[in-house]
Structure formats: structure tokens, C-alpha cells
Amino acid sequence: MxxxxxxxxxxxxxxxxxxxxxxxxxxxxxxxxxxxxxxxxxxxxxxxxxxxxxxxxxxxxxxxxxxxxxxxxxxxxxxxxxxxxxxxxxxxxxxxxxxxxxxxxxxxxxxxxxxxxxxVKLPCPTGDAELPETQKKRALFARRSVTAAMLIASVWVIFIFVGEGVDYSEVLEDEGAQAGGSVVEGPKYPTDEEIKANWASFRGPGGLGIAVGEYLTEFDVKAGTGVLWKTAVPINGMSSPVVWGDRVFLTGADEQQRQVYCYDAAKGDMLWVGDMSNVPGRGDEEVEVMEDTGFAAPTAVTDGKHVCVIFANGDIGCFDYAGKRLWAKNLGVPDSIYGFSASLAMYQDRVIVQYDQGGSDENRSKLISMNISTGSIVWQFVRPVANSWPSPTVINIDGTDTILTCSDPYAIAYEAGSGKEIWRAECIEGDIASTPIYAGGFVFAIEPYSHIAAIRTDGTGDVTETHIAWKGEDEVPDVCSPISDGNVVITLTTEGVLICYSVADGGMLWEHEIDGFFNASPVIAGDKMYLIEGEGKMIVATFDDGYKEVAVSEIGEVCLASPAFVDGRIYIRSKENLYCIGE
Amino acid sequence: MKISSLGKIFCGVVLLCAVGAVFGAERFPPPEFDSGYQQPTMVNPGARSNVLEYVDVAVLVAVMSLTCFLVYKKRSRKGIFWLMLGSILYFGFWREGCICSIGAIGNVVLSVFDTNYAIPLAGLLFFVLPLVFTLFFGRAFCAAACPLGAIQDIVLLKPVALPVWLAGTLRLFAYAYLAIAVLMAATGSAFVICRYDPFIAIFRLGGNVNMVVVGGCMLLIAVFVGRPYCRFLCPYGVILRQLSRVSRKRVTITPDECIKCRLCEDACPFGAINRPTAEWAEGDYRVNKKRLGVNILLLPVLVVVFGFAGYLLSGGASRAHVTVRLADRIYAEESGEVDDTTDASVAFRGTGMTIAELYGNAAKVQKQFVFGSILAGALVGLAAGVKLIRSSIQWKRSEYEADRAGCFSCGRCFKYCPIENVRLKKLSEQC
The missing domain is CATH 1.10.287 (Helix Hairpins)
Known part of the structure; x- marks a missing residue:
């Protein structure tokens, strides 16, 4: 070049x-x-x-x-x-x-x-090739740096991360349970006395419609006499109030919204509104209900710490007393021709759901027991029954806590703890709506327009042929549930016909017809029975010696929900308001 | 000196277009949603065809084969460079960094530990094929097929030589990362390699701001420090290093006998050229032998100590698992440590599972973490111990040679060798 x-x-x-x-x-x-x-x-x-x-x-x-x-x-x-x-x-x-x-x-x-x-210029190495000293020094640095790195890592481990987090094996041991298994939680549920002192579920303790204490027989809404407070309910619903201590709960729903309302029992102030939107598992399936049933027919249940609610679309959830939604889930839209209406019941720390739907041969109906604070299913069993509208009740019968249910074609009793079936009686058909009661050694189940059956409770298995003591076939109700003081059992038809039977033998003692219509079930308080007429009247009468009217008070609004009676106060839900009657 | 007018015009046009891209107004503004607007029907794009997965595998094999040809037969750095560019475009920007052999570690590990998880065949091949190639040809995958390595290699402008001892110590991070990645995948906690892939935001032209920043920083470091991710973090690189030590073929700096001209001494920006060693004095040998013995005895101690450290860390590490995190949240809510709820805790309470069941599941996961963390810690201890042992060995080398484990087969050193230049007829033998 x-x-x-x-x-x-x-x-x-x-x-x-x-x-x-x-x-x-x-x-x-x-x-x-x-x-x-x-x-x-x-x-x-x-x-x-x-x-x-x-x-x-x-x-x-x-x-x-x-x-x-x-x-x-x-x-x-x-x-x-x-x-x-x-x-x-x-x-x-x-x-x-x-x-x-x-x-x-x-x-x-x-x-x-x-x-x-x-x-770039190609390198031009200068000096000598690497000496042993350089190599030794490099090896020394390598050892020192690795050692230093290990020390730094050790310090980091000791000071930053040690002991972080909860050891769940210890937590489970502390709770007396085995890892991965179910835990038997301590008695976190109300006592029988507490339940009796409150109105925790539909028709009060045991679903009997029996109130403890004395209550006003007469009031005047217009004059304000006997009305402690009256407060508006945002969204209508057929569900009844439940009361625990100083809290009153109601539910309301329409096609778009599902809500639970918490009121101050003393003043009627609304304390909070619980929203049941965005419930996990809820699909977009359309919910069809009859206008008479509505979207909020099932009554809530409360244990003094939680309130559980269920709606016509299968949404079920639980709130604490501060209004925080603890859990919610959807059980699937129930296949119910008039719309789902079964209220929730409570046993210990569990909420009981009678989820009847479809035909009796479809095996789609279930009885479900869920943990009230977590919503986890404790047990559930398929029921061989059709869709129905009564509510389950929990009551102690001869020492056994029992869940009573009625649906076409069976009245069935279950052990409340295990869900195991005790007995069943094939004695009711059609669109069952009346909630069964237990009184005087009998469970009373009603087939609408047909009969009321008294079933002895000492049987097991299928007791259809052996334990039906008697049937009353006079003016049988289609909606209202019966009441009993243990001696007599009284039924009330939608048209206002009262029939009183002897519990012992089913003999009809008296009958009486009231002008009006009735969807709300009657309640016994002392020696009187309280009836809520649909157009807005509260009728009080004695029943020992035939029907004797004590008083009639005008509410002035449509009233379809069964009232709650607690501590001298009557809580009546009208179409738009909640009334507290008392002194 | 003058730049040609054509060159100026070209540069100007390119740059104006780039600036205009940022500040240019919308040529087609979004439609106005008037009341008569009909919401279009949602259409879900179909899944990517399986055939295309095998196309990816075929491309991987082709790139690695071509790399081997270019490294061993042609000894062409230029060819490897263009192949790297191709990999960046295909596996990086076209395939958006997924699927990749490094991330496939997580899939493979999970498929081993979780019988309900099945790894796609293409994913398995992406994991296995580079290992097979490495056994035969060294790190052919790292040379040009890996888009992560390639993008770092390409941006390397001003290499700074890290001291050997420092590079060796920093490499411990890769062992720790591998251990963590395997632990997390085995317990079903997370695919951490994929989640924290620093270059994914670059390949996808967007993403989480943190990852964009991390990726940018990593590339900035790579301008001065050769392939920092590959050398000090890559968990797949840890495996490839070990296999490469025993590979059938290996890269040689010179195509013939080394003449120890020292021209290649600083040629490798990755510190993967080992120099010839000098003879040590007899006294040094004795000292070194004792040190070697001590370090060999120290190895099991380090394994146990680091295993214990892993055990101590297991509680915190287990929080990476969704079940433990949820249990922690529920525990905090139940014990009153917190007053509010989270979407996760509300959703849990809607599942029907009891708290005890959740705690039970969390306890099981924690047990897995205890076992896994001990093993992970032991692995890091083993790596540190072996490093100490290796630093106590007097290696004997008579010529400059590429480090079998650390060489990425990038071909940079070829042109530094005068023998190579003679081979290429750029120099005469007399020179």
C-alpha cells in the first residue's frame, strides 16, 4: 500500500x-x-x-x-x-x-x-504477561468478595425477613384443629335465652309466631298514639322485620337492586343500608317473580352479630352490625313459579336455607346449612320435593334440635346439626306456602285449600301411614301459617276465615270470619292473637273461648308482612314504611 | 470532512418523522358516540394456531444451527451479529418475548410439581433444545438465539472490564435467582422469571412503568457492562454454564495454535478469556493446598448454613403464594388488625370455603415453602462454596482460551487473533 x-x-x-x-x-x-x-x-x-x-x-x-x-x-x-x-x-x-x-x-x-x-484501534499489549502474584491476588479477592457477599446475605436474612408472616399450623393448633381439616369453632352463637328474648327470624323463636311479654292492643296512627316511630323503607319487599337488641333489619329489592336496611330500634333512624350488588357467582339469568311475591319475600335472620339475607335471584349474603358485607354468593336463580320466598332460619352459628325449586322428581331442591360468618357450606342435602314457599323452622323437639320443612309432597324433619333426615310424611301436595309449626307434640303442616295435618314427632323414616294423628279440612289457608298455644291450633285463610282446632284430637272448636284479606301470619302474645289485615288494620282478639275481638287499629297502608314482637314493641312493615308500636 | 448532502437530507427526514410521531394530531380521531351509536358485538380473538408454535421451535433450531455454523465453521462475528438482530426482531419484537427458554424454566418446574399442569410441547422444546445444543456446541443459544442476550449485546458500546473477583461474586445472584424462580414455580406461586423479565416492556413497546424503567436501566448498564443480565442474573444461564463446561465442542480464540501474542487479552467484554498461568513457588502450593482442604470442608457447612437461612426466610417467602396472602388478609380482618376488606377477602367469603380450610391450605403451602426454601438456600450455599473452592485451585493453562462456562460464543475475539487474520488472508504469514 x-x-x-x-x-x-x-x-x-x-x-x-x-x-x-x-x-x-x-x-x-x-x-x-x-x-x-x-x-x-x-x-x-x-x-x-x-x-x-x-x-x-x-x-x-x-x-x-x-x-x-x-x-x-x-x-x-x-x-x-x-x-x-x-x-x-x-x-x-x-x-x-x-x-x-x-x-x-x-x-x-x-x-x-x-x-x-x-x-477502534487494535490493542497493543504492554508490560509483562500476568504474574503469579497477580493471579494469587485475584484469587484472594475472589474469596474475600464471596465471603463478604455471604455475610451481607446473612445479615439481610437475619434483620429483614426472619419471623415474618403468620404460621398457620400454629394458628390451627391454637384453634384446636388439624391443618387442612375442618375446625370446630367455639360457641359463637346465641343462647336459647337470647333467641327467645329477640325476634331473630321469620315468625320469631322457633317460627311459632308466639311473642313474649305484653303488647299494646290499640294505637292510632293519625293521632300518633301508641306509635313510637315510623320510618320510610327505600325499596318495598314482602319480607318481615327481624329484631335483635336495638337493631331492626328489613330487606327490600326490585329488579335492579337488593338491599338490607338496619334501623335503630329506639328511634327508627336508618343506621345503614347493605348493598347486595356484584355478588360473586351471579350470572345474567333473568329472574321472574309474581308481583305478590316480589324480589324480597324471604325474611332475614340475625344472631346479634350478623344479619343474613337472601333474595329471589338466589343472592345470599351476610353483613356485620356495622353494615360491612362479610360474604355474598349466588346459589343460582331458583326455579320457582311464583318467585322464591323461603326465609332463612338459624341454628347455632349456621344459617339454614330451604332452597326448593323445580319439580319433586328433579332432585334440584336442597336444604343447605352455611356458616353464618363465612358463608361456607357445612352441609347440604338434596330434597325430593318441588318448589315451595314456606320457610324452614328450627325447634327443639324431645331434646333434638330439629329443622322442620314442608314442600310438595313431604313434611320432613331433619337433625339441625347434621342435616340427617329424621322422618318424613307424604301428606301435602300443591303450592305449599304455610310454614309448619310444632305444638303440643305435633308438627302442623298445611296443604292449601285441602287440609291441615297433625304429625306425631316420635317417629323415624316414612311416617305417612303411622304418625298422622288427624287432619282438619275446614277452610284451609293457602298463605298464612298457623298459630298454637299448645292447646288449640288456629288457621287463617287469605279471605279472613279463622278456624280453631283442638290440638289433641283435631276437633274444630270455633270458626270466625273477618272482613278483609290476610297475607301476614298471626301472632300470639299472652292470651291474645294479633292479626294484620292486608288493607292496613291490626286486629287483636282472644281465642280461648271462641273469637272475641279486643281492638282494631287502622294503619292506613297495605300491610302484607308478618309483624315482629319484641320487648313490648310491635314492628309492622307496610308497603312503604316501618312502624314501631308500643308505649 | 463533509457529510454528503444526501446523508443530511436522509437524517433530517428520519428525525422529523420521529418527532412528528409524538406530537402529530390524530389523523383519524376516535368516533363520537352519539345516541344512535350501535355498540359493536364483542369478538374474542381466536387462540394462536398450534402450528405457529412449532414454527417458533423450528426458527429456534434454525437460529442455533446457523449460530454453530457461523461460530465453528465460518468464525464470523458479522454473521452472528446479523443473526442476533434477526432474533431480536423475531423472538423479541414479533413474538414479544414469549415464548422464551429462560421463562420456560417456570413452566417445566410447575409441570413437574403440579400434576394438574401440563406444559405445552413447544414450551418443553424451548427449554430442552438449547440445553441439548449446549451439550454439543457450547452456549449457541446465548450467542444469537436469545433475544434478551442479543439486545444487551447489541447495545454494548463502551465495555468496562469488571474485575474477575467481582464478576464471579455477582454471578451468585444468578444462582439465587434460579433458586427463587424454581421455588416459586414449584409451589405454584409465580413465574417470577417471566414477571420480572426486564426487557419485556421494550419488546412490547409498553407496559408497567416500573418494568420500563428497569428495562431501560438494564440496557443503560449494558452499554458499559457486557450482558449484565446474562452474566449476573439469568437463571437459565446458570444451567447453560454447567452444561457448557462439558460441551463436546468449544469456541477457540485462534483457529490454530496460540502464539501467545496477547492481542486477544482484553478482547472479551464478558471477561471470558482465560489467560495462561505462570508457575507458582513451592511454598505457595502448600499454602494453597491447605486452603483448598479448608474450603472443601467448609462446603457442607455452607450448604447447611444457607439451607437454614432458607428455612428462616420461608415464612416471608411463602407470602408470594396467593393462598398465604389471602390467609394473611383474612387473619388480619378476623383479628381486627384491619377494619376494611379487600376484593380478594370479599370474594373468598363468597366461595363457601371456611376460614379454617383456608388456614389449612395456607399451612400446607407454608410447609412446602419450608422444604423448598431449605433446598433453595442450600443451592446458593453450594454455589458459594464451590466458588470458594474454585478460587483456591491453581489452574494450569498454557495459552489464551475462551472460558468454557462463561463464553457466549459471540465471536468478538476472532478478529483479534493474528492467526485468524492470516486464515482470512488479511495478513500474510510473514507479518
Whole structure:
């Protein structure tokens, strides 16, 4: 290679190097601009959009309250459109900016790489090759650095992470349970005395419709006499109030919303509203109910710490007394021709669900026992019955806590603890709605328009042929549940016909017809029975010696729910309000 | 010197286009949703065809085969460079970094420990094939097929040589990372390798801001420190290193006998060129033998100590599992440590599972973590112990050679060897 060609080669390399270097600098500048642009874009997404989103949410609330306000609606639409524009533009800028940044950085790197490649000079080693001392020193550093790393790691382990977290094996041992198995929790449920002192479930203790104590027989809503308070119920429902201590609970629902309301028993103030939306497992299956049943026919149940609710769409959930939803799930939309109405019952720390649906041969009906605080299923059994509308009741019969159920075609008694069936009697057919009661050694089950059957409770297995003591066939109710003081059992038809039977032999003692219609089941308090007439009357009468009317009070509103009686106060749900009657 | 006018115009156009991309107005603004707007029917995109998975496998095999050809037959750094670019484009930007052999560790481990989990055949092949290639040809996968390695390799501009002792110590992170990744996958907690892939946000042109920042930082480091992720973090690299030690073929700096010209001495930015060793004095040998004996005895102690450290860490580590996290949350809610609920705790209470069952499951997971953490700790202890032993051995080398474990087969050192230049006829034998 002569001198001239060497110079030409050097010049060529120099031009190439500079071109690449300039390209790298310019591309680097572009990359820096893009980084700034992307950062601004990112900040815009974090600052501007949340502010607009907040504004939009506020406008949505206003539109919800004022749906006919055209200017607000238009404003909301414009803002919504603007927000979408900003968001999509930002996303598009991010995408384009990232791509631009990538390309410009690639140009930077390739330019610099090529520039470096043409400029690089091959090494020219100086000095001696590696000496043993250098090698020994390197090995020493290696050992020391590994040792130092181990020490640092040890300190890190000791001071940062040791002892973190809960040991669940110990937790389970502490709770007296085995890992992976079920835990027998301590007695976290109310005593019998507490249950009797409250109105924890549909028709009170044992589902008997028997109140403890003395109650007003007469009041005047217009004058306010005897009415301690009256408060509005946001959403209507057929469910009855339940009361525990100073709390009253109700449910309400329509096609869109399902709610539980907690009121202060002393003043009637609404303490909180529990929302049952977004329930896990809820599909989009449509729920069809009859208007008379509605979406909130089942009554809640409470144990003094929790309140459990269920609705026509199969949503079941539990709230604590602060209104916090503890759990909720959907049991599947029940196949019920009039709409699901069975109230919840309670046994110890469990909530009992009579989930009857479909035909009796479809094996779709179930009796379910769930932990009240967690919603976990303790047991569930398929029931050979059709869809029905009565509620399960839990009562101690001859020392055994028993769940009583009635559905076409069986009245069935189950052990409350295990869910094991004790006996069944094939004695009722059709659209069963009356809740069974236990009185005087008999379980009373009602087949609408047909008969009331008295079933002896000392049997096991199928007792159809052996334990049905008697049947009463006079003016049999289709909705209301019976009441009994142990000596007599009284039925009430929707049309207002009262029939009183002797518990012992089923002999009819008296009958009486009241003008009106009745969906609410009667309640016995002392020697009197309280009847809530559908158009809004409370009728009080004695029943020992035939029907003797004591008093009639006008409520003035449609009343279809059964009342609750606690501690001298009567809680009556009308179509729109909740009344507290007392002194 | 002048840059040609054409070059200036080209650069200007490219750069203006890039800037315009950021600040340009929407050419097609989003549609206005008037009241008459009909919501389009939601259409779910179909799953990727299985055939394409096998195309990925075929591309992987082709890239690794071509790498071997370029390294051993052609000895072409340029060819490897362009192959790396191809891998970045295909496995990186086109396949968006998934599927990858490094992440496949998690899938393979989970399939071993969880009988309900089946790894796709393509995933298994992505894990196994690079190992097989490594057994025969060294780290051909790292050379050009791995997009993570390739992107770091390409951005390396100004390599800074790390001291050997420091590089060796930093490599312990890779063992720890492998141990953690296997532990997390085996317990079904997480695929941490995939979750914390630093380059995924770059390949996907977006993602979690933290990961974008981590990826950017990693690339910035890679400008000065050769392949930092591959050398100090890559858990798959840990396996490949060990297999590469016993590979059938290995990369040689020179195509013929080394003349110890020392020209290649600093050629490797990854510190993977071992120098010839000098003879030690007799006294040094004796001292070193004793030290070696001590370190060999220390090995089981380190395994036990680090295993115990793993045991201590197991409680905290188990919180990586969703069941334990949920149990912690429920425990906190039940014990009144917290007043609110989370979506997870509300959802749990809707499942029908009892708290005791949850605690039971969490206890089972914690037991798995105790066992797994002990093994993971022991692995790290073993790696540290072996490193101490290796640093106590007097290695004997007579020429410059590529480190069998650490060489990425990138081919950078080839051009430094005068013998290679003679082979390529760039130099005459007389020179």
C-alpha cells in the first residue's frame, strides 16, 4: 500500500466516522425529545384524565338524580366524549412515541457502533504477561468478595425477613384443629335465652309466631298514639322485620337492586343500608317473580352479630352490625313459579336455607346449612320435593334440635346439626306456602285449600301411614301459617276465615270470619292473637273461648308482612314504611 | 470532512418523522358516540394456531444451527451479529418475548410439581433444545438465539472490564435467582422469571412503568457492562454454564495454535478469556493446598448454613403464594388488625370455603415453602462454596482460551487473533 492510497483510506474512514457520529448525535437529540414528550404524555394521563374522570362521575350522579335535565345530560356527554378523545390520543401518542424512541435509539446505537468499529484501534499489549502474584491476588479477592457477599446475605436474612408472616399450623393448633381439616369453632352463637328474648327470624323463636311479654292492643296512627316511630323503607319487599337488641333489619329489592336496611330500634333512624350488588357467582339469568311475591319475600335472620339475607335471584349474603358485607354468593336463580320466598332460619352459628325449586322428581331442591360468618357450606342435602314457599323452622323437639320443612309432597324433619333426615310424611301436595309449626307434640303442616295435618314427632323414616294423628279440612289457608298455644291450633285463610282446632284430637272448636284479606301470619302474645289485615288494620282478639275481638287499629297502608314482637314493641312493615308500636 | 448532502437530507427526514410521531394530531380521531351509536358485538380473538408454535421451535433450531455454523465453521462475528438482530426482531419484537427458554424454566418446574399442569410441547422444546445444543456446541443459544442476550449485546458500546473477583461474586445472584424462580414455580406461586423479565416492556413497546424503567436501566448498564443480565442474573444461564463446561465442542480464540501474542487479552467484554498461568513457588502450593482442604470442608457447612437461612426466610417467602396472602388478609380482618376488606377477602367469603380450610391450605403451602426454601438456600450455599473452592485451585493453562462456562460464543475475539487474520488472508504469514 503506497502513501497516497493510505491517505485516501484514512480520509474515507474519517468521513464515515463523522457521518455516523453526527447521525448518532442527532438521533440522540430526537430520542431525548421523545423521552420528554412521552413523559409529558404520561403525566397527562396521571393528572388530567383522573380530574376529568372525577368530574364525569359527579355529572353522572347528577344525571341519575335529574334524568330530565337536558343541559346536564348534554354536558355529561360532551365531557365523556372529550375524555375519550384525550385518552385515545394519549394512548396513540404513547404507541407512536415508543416506536419513535425505539427507532431513534436504534439509530443511536448502530451509528455509534459503526463509528466505534471504524475508529477502534487494535490493542497493543504492554508490560509483562500476568504474574503469579497477580493471579494469587485475584484469587484472594475472589474469596474475600464471596465471603463478604455471604455475610451481607446473612445479615439481610437475619434483620429483614426472619419471623415474618403468620404460621398457620400454629394458628390451627391454637384453634384446636388439624391443618387442612375442618375446625370446630367455639360457641359463637346465641343462647336459647337470647333467641327467645329477640325476634331473630321469620315468625320469631322457633317460627311459632308466639311473642313474649305484653303488647299494646290499640294505637292510632293519625293521632300518633301508641306509635313510637315510623320510618320510610327505600325499596318495598314482602319480607318481615327481624329484631335483635336495638337493631331492626328489613330487606327490600326490585329488579335492579337488593338491599338490607338496619334501623335503630329506639328511634327508627336508618343506621345503614347493605348493598347486595356484584355478588360473586351471579350470572345474567333473568329472574321472574309474581308481583305478590316480589324480589324480597324471604325474611332475614340475625344472631346479634350478623344479619343474613337472601333474595329471589338466589343472592345470599351476610353483613356485620356495622353494615360491612362479610360474604355474598349466588346459589343460582331458583326455579320457582311464583318467585322464591323461603326465609332463612338459624341454628347455632349456621344459617339454614330451604332452597326448593323445580319439580319433586328433579332432585334440584336442597336444604343447605352455611356458616353464618363465612358463608361456607357445612352441609347440604338434596330434597325430593318441588318448589315451595314456606320457610324452614328450627325447634327443639324431645331434646333434638330439629329443622322442620314442608314442600310438595313431604313434611320432613331433619337433625339441625347434621342435616340427617329424621322422618318424613307424604301428606301435602300443591303450592305449599304455610310454614309448619310444632305444638303440643305435633308438627302442623298445611296443604292449601285441602287440609291441615297433625304429625306425631316420635317417629323415624316414612311416617305417612303411622304418625298422622288427624287432619282438619275446614277452610284451609293457602298463605298464612298457623298459630298454637299448645292447646288449640288456629288457621287463617287469605279471605279472613279463622278456624280453631283442638290440638289433641283435631276437633274444630270455633270458626270466625273477618272482613278483609290476610297475607301476614298471626301472632300470639299472652292470651291474645294479633292479626294484620292486608288493607292496613291490626286486629287483636282472644281465642280461648271462641273469637272475641279486643281492638282494631287502622294503619292506613297495605300491610302484607308478618309483624315482629319484641320487648313490648310491635314492628309492622307496610308497603312503604316501618312502624314501631308500643308505649 | 463533509457529510454528503444526501446523508443530511436522509437524517433530517428520519428525525422529523420521529418527532412528528409524538406530537402529530390524530389523523383519524376516535368516533363520537352519539345516541344512535350501535355498540359493536364483542369478538374474542381466536387462540394462536398450534402450528405457529412449532414454527417458533423450528426458527429456534434454525437460529442455533446457523449460530454453530457461523461460530465453528465460518468464525464470523458479522454473521452472528446479523443473526442476533434477526432474533431480536423475531423472538423479541414479533413474538414479544414469549415464548422464551429462560421463562420456560417456570413452566417445566410447575409441570413437574403440579400434576394438574401440563406444559405445552413447544414450551418443553424451548427449554430442552438449547440445553441439548449446549451439550454439543457450547452456549449457541446465548450467542444469537436469545433475544434478551442479543439486545444487551447489541447495545454494548463502551465495555468496562469488571474485575474477575467481582464478576464471579455477582454471578451468585444468578444462582439465587434460579433458586427463587424454581421455588416459586414449584409451589405454584409465580413465574417470577417471566414477571420480572426486564426487557419485556421494550419488546412490547409498553407496559408497567416500573418494568420500563428497569428495562431501560438494564440496557443503560449494558452499554458499559457486557450482558449484565446474562452474566449476573439469568437463571437459565446458570444451567447453560454447567452444561457448557462439558460441551463436546468449544469456541477457540485462534483457529490454530496460540502464539501467545496477547492481542486477544482484553478482547472479551464478558471477561471470558482465560489467560495462561505462570508457575507458582513451592511454598505457595502448600499454602494453597491447605486452603483448598479448608474450603472443601467448609462446603457442607455452607450448604447447611444457607439451607437454614432458607428455612428462616420461608415464612416471608411463602407470602408470594396467593393462598398465604389471602390467609394473611383474612387473619388480619378476623383479628381486627384491619377494619376494611379487600376484593380478594370479599370474594373468598363468597366461595363457601371456611376460614379454617383456608388456614389449612395456607399451612400446607407454608410447609412446602419450608422444604423448598431449605433446598433453595442450600443451592446458593453450594454455589458459594464451590466458588470458594474454585478460587483456591491453581489452574494450569498454557495459552489464551475462551472460558468454557462463561463464553457466549459471540465471536468478538476472532478478529483479534493474528492467526485468524492470516486464515482470512488479511495478513500474510510473514507479518
Amino acid at each position: 503506497d502513501r497516497k492510497s493510505e491517505t485516501t483510506e484514512t480520509d474515507r474512514v474519517g468521513v464515515y466516522y463523522k457521518a455516523m457520529a453526527v447521525t448518532a448525535v442527532i438521533a440522540g437529540f430526537v430520542a431525548a425529545v421523545l423521552v420528554v414528550g412521552l413523559t409529558v404524555n404520561y403525566i397527562q394521563g396521571k393528572v388530567v384524565e383522573p380530574s376529568l374522570t372525577e368530574q364525569l362521575a359527579g355529572l353522572k350522579l347528577i344525571v341519575k338524580e335529574q334524568p330530565d335535565n337536558a343541559s346536564v345530560v348534554e354536558h355529561m356527554r360532551q365531557l365523556d366524549l372529550e375524555l375519550r378523545r384525550i385518552t385515545f390520543r394519549r394512548l396513540d401518542r404513547t404507541r407512536r412515541g415508543s416506536l419513535g424512541l425505539l427507532i431513534s435509539l436504534a439509530i443511536v446505537f448502530f451509528s455509534m457502533k459503526f463509528a466505534w468499529n471504524v475508529a
